[in-house]
Amino acid sequence: MTRLISDISMSLDGFVAGPNPSLEQPLGAGGERLHEWVFRLRSFREPHGLPGGETGPDDDVVAESWRATGAVVMGRRMFSGGEGPWEGDPNADGWWGDDPPFRVPVFVLTHHARETVQKQGGTSFAFVTDGIEAALEQARAAAADKDVYVGGGASVIQQYLNAGLVDELQVHVVPVLLGGGVRLFDGLDEPVEVEATRVICSPTVTHLRLAIRAPR
Amino acid sequence: MTRLISDISMSLDGFVAGPNPSLEQPLGAGGERLHEWVFRLRSFREPHGLPGGETGPDDDVVAESWRATGAVVMGRRMFSGGEGPWEGDPNADGWWGDDPPFRVPVFVLTHHARETVQKQGGTSFAFVTDGIEAALEQARAAAADKDVYVGGGASVIQQYLNAGLVDELQVHVVPVLLGGGVRLFDGLDEPVEVEATRVICSPTVTHLRLAIRAPR
Numbered sequence: 001m002t003r004l005i006s007d008i009s010m011s012l013d014g015f016v017a018g019p020n021p022s023l024e025q026p027l028g029a030g031g032e033r034l035h036e037w038v039f040r041l042r043s044f045r046e047p048h049g050l051p052g053g054e055t056g057p058d059d060d061v062v063a064e065s066w067r068a069t070g071a072v073v074m075g076r077r078m079f080s081g082g083e084g085p086w087e088g089d090p091n092a093d094g095w096w097g098d099d100p101p102f103r104v105p106v107f108v109l110t111h112h113a114r115e116t117v118q119k120q121g122g123t124s125f126a127f128v129t130d131g132i133e134a135a136l137e138q139a140r141a142a143a144a145d146k147d148v149y150v151g152g153g154a155s156v157i158q159q160y161l162n163a164g165l166v167d168e169l170q171v172h173v174v175p176v177l178l179g180g181g182v183r184l185f186d187g188l189d190e191p192v193e194v195e196a197t198r199v200i201c202s203p204t205v206t207h208l209r210l211a212i213r214a215p216r
Numbered sequence: 217m218t219r220l221i222s223d224i225s226m227s228l229d230g231f232v233a234g235p236n237p238s239l240e241q242p243l244g245a246g247g248e249r250l251h252e253w254v255f256r257l258r259s260f261r262e263p264h265g266l267p268g269g270e271t272g273p274d275d276d277v278v279a280e281s282w283r284a285t286g287a288v289v290m291g292r293r294m295f296s297g298g299e300g301p302w303e304g305d306p307n308a309d310g311w312w313g314d315d316p317p318f319r320v321p322v323f324v325l326t327h328h329a330r331e332t333v334q335k336q337g338g339t340s341f342a343f344v345t346d347g348i349e350a351a352l353e354q355a356r357a358a359a360a361d362k363d364v365y366v367g368g369g370a371s372v373i374q375q376y377l378n379a380g381l382v383d384e385l386q387v388h389v390v391p392v393l394l395g396g397g398v399r400l401f402d403g404l405d406e407p408v409e410v411e412a413t414r415v416i417c418s419p420t421v422t423h424l425r426l427a428i429r430a431p432r
Contacts, residue, residue, distance in 0.1 A: 012387065012389075012401070012410070012424070012426075013230060013399075013400075013401035014229060014230040014399075014401075030407075171228065173228075173389065173422070175410060175411075175412035175415070175424055175426060176410065177401060177404075177407050177408050177409070177410055178407065179401075179404060179406070179407030179408075180407075183229075183230075184229075185228075185229035185230075185393060185395075188393075188395060190395070191246075191393050191394065191395030191396075192393050192395075193392075193393070194228070194391060194392065194393055195391075196391035196419040196420070197419065198419065199391070199417045199418060199419050199422060200417070201415045201416070201417035201422055202415060203412040203413065203414065203415050204412070206389070206415060206417055206422050206424075208228070208391055208422075210228075210391060
């Protein structure tokens with residue numbers, strides 16, 4: 001059974017993006033600091049066409065996620081940073097160029113219909129306008145026996161959590177304080193009961209794998 | 217040189233107490249879940265006069281903190297849960313009975329003057345009415361060559377962080393979501409720059425030792 005996994009990096013004070021996101025700083029002020037841990041890893045660099053990179057426990061966690069991923073769901077903001085009709089979006093082709101790292105079908109939640117874009121390396125971007133459940137259904141079909149990953153942003157993850165559709169949350173806690181921005185755990189209709197099933201840590205990042213349980 | 221260490225348990229969504237604290241639930245709804253990890257440890261049970269308890273990495277972290285502590289600073293709320301004049305506080309003797317676990321001098325921040333209370337086992341409670349710097353000065357003198365610990369609540373820790381007086385923050389991140397309550401990292405005048413110098417983790421709790429750095 002294909003599971004829905006949410007996977008995101010979060011600061012110790014709970015933010016997944018800093019304040020004032022822009023095209024120049026899509027993750028807001030300081031937000032890129034949440035991802036420095038991953039940029040240096042072989043499992044990040046290889047699908048981005050970069051040589052070398054560190055191996056070790058952090059790399060194993062990321063490599064494992066890539067291997068398990070059969071399809072990705074993301075919000076429009078995560079795709080392009082924009083909003084509104086695509087003709088007015090200066091980043092309408094997304095952040096990743098001709099050979100995006102996903103190498104699986106990606107489903108982008110948007111209010112603005114658009115033809116599917118086929119990229120190199122197995123990545124496609126389909127644009128889903130009829131809501132999170134429709135996007136998940138399409139992603140499940142595309143993922144076959146692998147997992148569906150929701151990468152963000154926070155509001156998309158919150159929508160899936162509120163709908164009770166998330167099986168597992170993987171949170172990479174980075175020991176920095178952003179002091180403001182977008183919180184991962186805001187906007188939940190009711191508290192979500194989680195159980196840590198695996199925790200791997202270093203001074204750089206703590207990877208928490210959390211199974212979603214029924215409320216206690 | 218005596219250092220000022222802040223030491224507190226926090227939920228994954230950033231809360232150090234749940235909503236609606238009361239005399240019956242001093243840590244608010246669900247707040248006691250932040251401390252379940254410590255209750256089962258030998259290093260917690262022994263100073264509370266309880267037999268047995270688990271040993272291992274979590275226990276080592278707590279035992280190390282007890283050993284390093286020469287004095288404690290805490291807020292009035294953490295001491296008794298009350299506020300206002302002591303005559304009207306039904307818990308004016310504090311939570312810990314005749315033989316509190318601290319076994320060092322404790323300095324309680326309050327607006328209401330009161331004589332020092334001497335307890336068994338080396339614990340005393342002095343009541344400091346002239347602010348956080350005065351309390352720290354007295355605690356430093358009492359701690360000799362050991363550290364001063366600030367146990368909480370959040371607002372006291374925030375006051376010390378804002379005053380630039382904290383050397384190290386030890387945060388025990390517990391993988392539960394409280395969904396509301398008192399946040400550790402609210403109320404900071406500006407973002408605090410931290411560097412993780414040690415991280416120890418299990419599915420139950422992640423212990424982050426964070427050195428406070430100058431803003432970057």
